[in-house]
Amino acid sequence: MSKKIILLVVASIIGLSALSLIQARLIQNTYALRKEAFIDKTSEIVGKIGSYATPIDSISDAISNTFLKDLDKFTVNLLSKEMLLNRLKAINDSLNPRFISEYKKEIKGKSLNYDLKYHKILQSIILVDSLKTDTLYFDKEAKDLRLVGYDFENDPELRLGTSTWETSRSFERKLSGKTRKGKYDVVFKTVNYMNIDGWNSIILTEMRGLLIFSFCIFLFVIGLFYYSIKNLITQKKIADIKTDFINNITHELKTPLATLSLATKMLKRQDLNAQNNFAESTIETIERQNIRLQKLVDQVLNNSLGYNEIELQKESVSLNDFVLEIVDDFLISNKDIPLTNVMCDYDVLIEVDKFYMSTVLSNILENAVKYGGTELKVQLKHNKGIEIIISDNGIGISKKDIQQIFNKFFRAENKDIHNVKGLGLGLYYSNQIIKAHNGTISVKSEKGKGTTFSIKLPLD
Numbered sequence: 001m002s003k004k005i006i007l008l009v010v011a012s013i014i015g016l017s018a019l020s021l022i023q024a025r026l027i028q029n030t031y032a033l034r035k036e037a038f039i040d041k042t043s044e045i046v047g048k049i050g051s052y053a054t055p056i057d058s059i060s061d062a063i064s065n066t067f068l069k070d071l072d073k074f075t076v077n078l079l080s081k082e083m084l085l086n087r088l089k090a091i092n093d094s095l096n097p098r099f100i101s102e103y104k105k106e107i108k109g110k111s112l113n114y115d116l117k118y119h120k121i122l123q124s125i126i127l128v129d130s131l132k133t134d135t136l137y138f139d140k141e142a143k144d145l146r147l148v149g150y151d152f153e154n155d156p157e158l159r160l161g162t163s164t165w166e167t168s169r170s171f172e173r174k175l176s177g178k179t180r181k182g183k184y185d186v187v188f189k190t191v192n193y194m195n196i197d198g199w200n201s202i203i204l205t206e207m208r209g210l211l212i213f214s215f216c217i218f219l220f221v222i223g224l225f226y227y228s229i230k231n232l233i234t235q236k237k238i239a240d241i242k243t244d245f246i247n248n249i250t251h252e253l254k255t256p257l258a259t260l261s262l263a264t265k266m267l268k269r270q271d272l273n274a275q276n277n278f279a280e281s282t283i284e285t286i287e288r289q290n291i292r293l294q295k296l297v298d299q300v301l302n303n304s305l306g307y308n309e310i311e312l313q314k315e316s317v318s319l320n321d322f323v324l325e326i327v328d329d330f331l332i333s334n335k336d337i338p339l340t341n342v343m344c345d346y347d348v349l350i351e352v353d354k355f356y357m358s359t360v361l362s363n364i365l366e367n368a369v370k371y372g373g374t375e376l377k378v379q380l381k382h383n384k385g386i387e388i389i390i391s392d393n394g395i396g397i398s399k400k401d402i403q404q405i406f407n408k409f410f411r412a413e414n415k416d417i418h419n420v421k422g423l424g425l426g427l428y429y430s431n432q433i434i435k436a437h438n439g440t441i442s443v444k445s446e447k448g449k450g451t452t453f454s455i456k457l458p459l460d
């Protein structure tokens, strides 16, 4: 991958991560807002229970009346602070079961789809009389003294808010035969907490739509990003392939053109022409190079044909004879290559376009020699269809390259063999021809050991 693409990928990943962080932050904020709204709604419900429900109200009245009587005693030193608080706790504990059962009834009537538990914790009691202000109790965090409600020690609780009860009280009390009058103000603060089993998931369920939508958008952006980068890499590969192709074809054209120009120059020289057979062999060279140029041009022109554009003119041929003919032709120009032929046990007739099919077989045979093969083997098999197998003991193809060798313009990097000419079109074209015959071509190879091509054709 080029540096530019790597840079682009890194920049996009950073951008995507930043976007994801922003998205996560937005979701977190939404969650916080929803939680607030949820608490507000629930507080309202709990608040209504406190204010309108008569049985609960009467319990609260009973508690506050008892407490005020105790407070009277406290102001005239009949009770210590500790005893006052203990009695407050005791009266709350004794009335709590009734409170809970009344509370349950109330909650049932609200038809909530969750289990809402609630309790009141004492925060402070401040007593103000004509002489002084006395803080009888103070717990800033409001954690310790549960008045009425459920106990939910370990579960997460939600703070609903503070409620303040303020009252002015005058009392008369007989003490050792004397009537004592007293007057004081008391400020009683409690903090209300609620606990809902799985409240987290209730809020998350409410946010389900948003979460799914965000997730889909996120996937969409990642997909888009992946698609763009993939496209970019493909474009870059195509550009590289085109450059390689131009280099290859220039290289391919150079040799025959140079030979042709040399041959024509020689033909012009009278003294050489006088020599026996000179003109004849030079013309043969020109002809050979001309054929080579023609072949190159044909390859380039043909490569633009897809398998569905190839017009086949099929004829019935004997498999053994057809392949033998091609192999014989091949051996004329490759006399010193030992070639083993394993023919079909019994001959079959196949329907092929002889011209195209011989192009395929010649391509594979020529490649076998071009890429280091010194011994070749051609096998013919007949099962449901027919199979033509051509093996060589050449340089082989690496695992990485083998998947690409039927791609247009693909050429493996062959460091072991120098100066092997080619355009990377032969196997692409062969594959198209085999596909046009409704067959398949496959390859097996081991680097350094050799390559085997197998062509399977159906019997129509």
Ligand code: ADP
Pocket (backbone or CB within 6 Å): 363, 367, 368, 369, 371, 392, 394, 395, 396, 397, 405, 410, 411, 412, 413, 414, 421, 422, 423, 424, 425, 426, 427, 428, 451
């Ligand atoms: P080229 O014109 O490069 O030969 P081909 O399409 O015929 O193009 O082959 C594609 C690539 O497949 C070749 O460049 C070569 O790397 C690899 N190849 C094909 N046949 C063989 C073989 N018999 N042995 C090793 N490599 C091969």
